[in-house]
Amino acid sequence: GAVVSQHPSRVICKSGTSVKIECRSLDFQATTMFWYRQFPKQSLMLMATSNEGSKATYEQGVEKDKFLINHASLTLSTLTVTSAHPEDSSFYICSARPFLREFADTQYFGPGTRLTVL
Amino acid sequence: GEDVEQSLFLSVREGDSSVINCTYTDSSSTYLYWYKQEPGAGLQLLTYIFSNMDMKQDQRLTVLLNKKDKHLSLRIADTQTGDSAIYFCAESMRGSQGNLIFGKGTKLSVKP
Numbered sequence: 001g002a003v004v005s006q007h008p009s010r011v012i013c014k015s016g017t018s019v020k021i022e023c024r025s026l027d028f029q030a031t032t033m034f035w036y037r038q039f040p041k042q043s044l045m046l047m048a049t050s051n052e053g054s055k056a057t058y059e060q061g062v063e064k065d066k067f068l069i070n071h072a073s074l075t076l077s078t079l080t081v082t083s084a085h086p087e088d089s090s091f092y093i094c095s096a097r098p099f100l101r102e103f104a105d106t107q108y109f110g111p112g113t114r115l116t117v118l
Numbered sequence: 119g120e121d122v123e124q125s126l127f128l129s130v131r132e133g134d135s136s137v138i139n140c141t142y143t144d145s146s147s148t149y150l151y152w153y154k155q156e157p158g159a160g161l162q163l164l165t166y167i168f169s170n171m172d173m174k175q176d177q178r179l180t181v182l183l184n185k186k187d188k189h190l191s192l193r194i195a196d197t198q199t200g201d202s203a204i205y206f207c208a209e210s211m212r213g214s215q216g217n218l219i220f221g222k223g224t225k226l227s228v229k230p
Contacts (some may be wrong), residue, residue, distance in 0.1 A: 006160070034217070043206065044220040093160050095218075106151070107218060109161040118142070 023094030140207030
């Protein structure tokens, strides 16, 4: 149980285009989903917290107009990188926190999306 | 502020025990977690411990928590080559939305 999927797993795009990444909780409902960014050999940096049906909460330094987050249902959140540039190239990982708290506030992570902007 | 520190590298021989250490600064942590990340993959939850516990054991994994010293450790018994990965320590805060603060990760290399 507690499986989170991400799609696509890998994407290469040209500078200036927009890329959408989907995060789905497959076997549980998640009122809260998180989006992280991971640079090579570094830890995860939280970008934003997404609550179903409301606006995302962005961490300091993260541009909300550049990284659009939509959490339309209890099982799906999307991250759209708008007008992507090479410096946006990174590994983006989402996580989902089950609605039912028997999982001790645990977050379950997706497999990540490798974005490369040329 | 919140900060989670880990040593960056650990190398052990197959069959030995591995001990990965972590220190954190915020005493209001509710849960502390250990995640495993294999190359090019997301994070896999290994185990977690509630802040009022001292120890938790789950098969080959033993978590020790010293709340006074704000020190968390993960012991892997009989380490195998498949245990080679990066291990992240993380804490969640009371009153937060479950935001996790991660350490930088410890790269465990297991030599045959």
